[in-house]
Amino acid sequence: MSPAEFSRQLETLFDEQRCFEPEGAADLMALAMRRGPLQSALHATLHKVLLGRTLRHAVAHSHYYSDRRSHYETSESRSAGATCHEILSSLPVLRREDLQVHNCEMLATDVKLRMVSHTSGSTGQPVLMHRSEEEVMFLQRYYSRLFAPIRRGFSLRPLSLSFPNLYHGTLVPLPSLGFPLSSGVTDDTLIQDAARILTRRYSLPGCAGQISLLSGLAHHIVFFTAYLLETGISPAGLNLETVTITGGYLATHWREWLEVQWNCRVIDRWSMTEASGGANRNGISGLFQFDPHLVAEVIHPTTGRPIEGNGTGELVITNLHPFTQLQPLIRYATGDLVHQTKDEYGLPNFAFLGKLKNCLVDVLAETPNCLVSSAHLCDILGSLPDTDCVDYFPNISVVQDRLVGSTPIFALSSESPSQDIINIRVSVQLRWNPAAFPERAANLCQTIESRLLSAPGSALKRRVEAGTASVTVCLGGPGSIKGPPMIKI
Structure with missing residues (x-):
C-alpha cells in the first residue's frame, strides 16, 4: 500500500470515530514517532485529523475563535487534499500580546477548570495558562499508556529524583516512569538534602534500591553536579541511567560535561509552558524533534510567510485537541528562532538558534539568514x-x-x-x-x-x-x- 492510499484510508477511519481515547492515541503516536514512509503518512494524517477537530472545537466553544470564525472555519472543500500545514498557513498567527489581551476570551466553555500555570516572565509580561479537568485526565491516561511498554521492561520500578520547576506556577500532574522523589538546589539545606536523597539506599516495596533517574532545570543539574564533585562524590559512581535537563538553553560544553561526569545518557528536553508537550534533542543529530501531538511550523519573522523545506525562521506551534482543551492555541508564535531541516520522509527537525529578539537576522533575504x-x-x-x-x-x-x-x-x-x-x-x-x-x-x-x-x-x-x-x-x-x-x- 502506498503512503498516499494509507493516508486516505486513515482519514476515512478517523472521520468515522467521534471519540479519541487516550490509550488509542498513545498507541498511534508511538507509531508516528518512528521513521519510515508509512509512519510519516500516519504522522501527517493524525495532524490533519486532529487539526480539524481542534478548529471545530475552538470555534464552537471559545469566544475568541467564534468571534473570528471566518478565519478559523475550514470548509470540507477547502481542506480536501490539503495538508495540515497548508490549512494552517491560511490562519492568523497568535502572539504573546494576543494571549495577554484576550486571555479569558480564549477559554473554552465546555470543560471545567483544573489548574492555572503561567509563563516565567523572563521574556516579557507573564501569561496565564489554563488547563481543564478533562485534558489533565486525558494526558494522565495518555502518558500512562505511552510509558507502559517501558515500565514492563523493569523488574523493579526505578527511583527518580527531580528538582521541580517552580517558575511556572502549578505543575501539570503527569505520571512518571520512576517512583518520584523530589528535592532542590536553591539553598544550603535543599542542596545538601538532595545529595543525601541521591546517594542513600532504599527499601521501598516494588522499587529499586537506589535512584537511577535524575531531572531538573539544566542550570540546576549542572550546579548540583559541581556540588557533588566539590564534596568528593563521583556522579559517575552513582550509576544513573538517565539525566534529563529542561528549561533554558544550556551551552554545548556543559551538556557534554554532564554526559562525562554522570557517564550516562543526558536527555535535553525543550519544554514550553504554552504547549501541551515539547521536543527532545536527538542524541545523534543534535536536532530537536517535537512530540507528535504538537504541530510545529516555521515562518518568516517579518512577513509571516511559511518556510517550507530547509530554512530559518520563527517557530510557531499549534496545540491539538484533545491534548489541549481549555485554552486552544492555534499558530502561536513562540518568539524562538530555529533552523528547520526536513528528513528523508519529510518530517521536520529543528536547531534552536535563540530567542528571536536576542539574535541578529537578515530579514531582507527571501529566506531569512541568521547572522548571529x-x-x-x-x-x-x-x-x-x-x-x-x-x-x-x-x-x-x-x-x-x-x-x-x-x-x-x-x-x-x-x-x-x-x-x-x-x-x-x-x-x-x-x-x-x-x-x-x-x-x-x-x-x-x-x-x-x-x-x-x-x-x-x-x-x-x-x-x-x-x-x-x-x-x-x-x-x-x-x-x-x-x-x-x-x-x-
Missing part, C-alpha cells in the same frame, strides 16, 4: 572560563563556585549606516578586568570572533568577506554590562 545566533554565542562563551555568568544562587554558601554552568553575561547590538551594511558589536562581561591582562583579552577577542565566523554555513562570514558586515568584540570586567542579564538565550 544567541545560542551559538552562548556555546562559544560557555566554553571560556573567563566569561562572567549570572549568579542564580546568591544565597548558597556550601558551593565554592556558584557560577558554574550558568548563563554567560553578554549583549549583542548592531547598526546599519546604509541598507547594505551592518556593523555588529558583541559585548562580553569577564570575571576579571581586561585592562589588567591585555594580551589575554586580545586573544579572547580573536577567539570569539573567529568562532562566530566559523558557524556551519555562516551567513555572517559571507557578509564579512564581502565587506558588507563587520564584527567588533568588546570585553569588560565585572559589572560592565548594565541592566538585567539575558536569562533566556
Whole structure:
C-alpha cells in the first residue's frame, strides 16, 4: 500500500470515530514517532485529523475563535487534499500580546477548570495558562499508556529524583516512569538534602534500591553536579541511567560535561509552558524533534510567510485537541528562532538558534539568514572560563563556585549606516578586568570572533568577506554590562 492510499484510508477511519481515547492515541503516536514512509503518512494524517477537530472545537466553544470564525472555519472543500500545514498557513498567527489581551476570551466553555500555570516572565509580561479537568485526565491516561511498554521492561520500578520547576506556577500532574522523589538546589539545606536523597539506599516495596533517574532545570543539574564533585562524590559512581535537563538553553560544553561526569545518557528536553508537550534533542543529530501531538511550523519573522523545506525562521506551534482543551492555541508564535531541516520522509527537525529578539537576522533575504545566533554565542562563551555568568544562587554558601554552568553575561547590538551594511558589536562581561591582562583579552577577542565566523554555513562570514558586515568584540570586567542579564538565550 502506498503512503498516499494509507493516508486516505486513515482519514476515512478517523472521520468515522467521534471519540479519541487516550490509550488509542498513545498507541498511534508511538507509531508516528518512528521513521519510515508509512509512519510519516500516519504522522501527517493524525495532524490533519486532529487539526480539524481542534478548529471545530475552538470555534464552537471559545469566544475568541467564534468571534473570528471566518478565519478559523475550514470548509470540507477547502481542506480536501490539503495538508495540515497548508490549512494552517491560511490562519492568523497568535502572539504573546494576543494571549495577554484576550486571555479569558480564549477559554473554552465546555470543560471545567483544573489548574492555572503561567509563563516565567523572563521574556516579557507573564501569561496565564489554563488547563481543564478533562485534558489533565486525558494526558494522565495518555502518558500512562505511552510509558507502559517501558515500565514492563523493569523488574523493579526505578527511583527518580527531580528538582521541580517552580517558575511556572502549578505543575501539570503527569505520571512518571520512576517512583518520584523530589528535592532542590536553591539553598544550603535543599542542596545538601538532595545529595543525601541521591546517594542513600532504599527499601521501598516494588522499587529499586537506589535512584537511577535524575531531572531538573539544566542550570540546576549542572550546579548540583559541581556540588557533588566539590564534596568528593563521583556522579559517575552513582550509576544513573538517565539525566534529563529542561528549561533554558544550556551551552554545548556543559551538556557534554554532564554526559562525562554522570557517564550516562543526558536527555535535553525543550519544554514550553504554552504547549501541551515539547521536543527532545536527538542524541545523534543534535536536532530537536517535537512530540507528535504538537504541530510545529516555521515562518518568516517579518512577513509571516511559511518556510517550507530547509530554512530559518520563527517557530510557531499549534496545540491539538484533545491534548489541549481549555485554552486552544492555534499558530502561536513562540518568539524562538530555529533552523528547520526536513528528513528523508519529510518530517521536520529543528536547531534552536535563540530567542528571536536576542539574535541578529537578515530579514531582507527571501529566506531569512541568521547572522548571529544567541545560542551559538552562548556555546562559544560557555566554553571560556573567563566569561562572567549570572549568579542564580546568591544565597548558597556550601558551593565554592556558584557560577558554574550558568548563563554567560553578554549583549549583542548592531547598526546599519546604509541598507547594505551592518556593523555588529558583541559585548562580553569577564570575571576579571581586561585592562589588567591585555594580551589575554586580545586573544579572547580573536577567539570569539573567529568562532562566530566559523558557524556551519555562516551567513555572517559571507557578509564579512564581502565587506558588507563587520564584527567588533568588546570585553569588560565585572559589572560592565548594565541592566538585567539575558536569562533566556
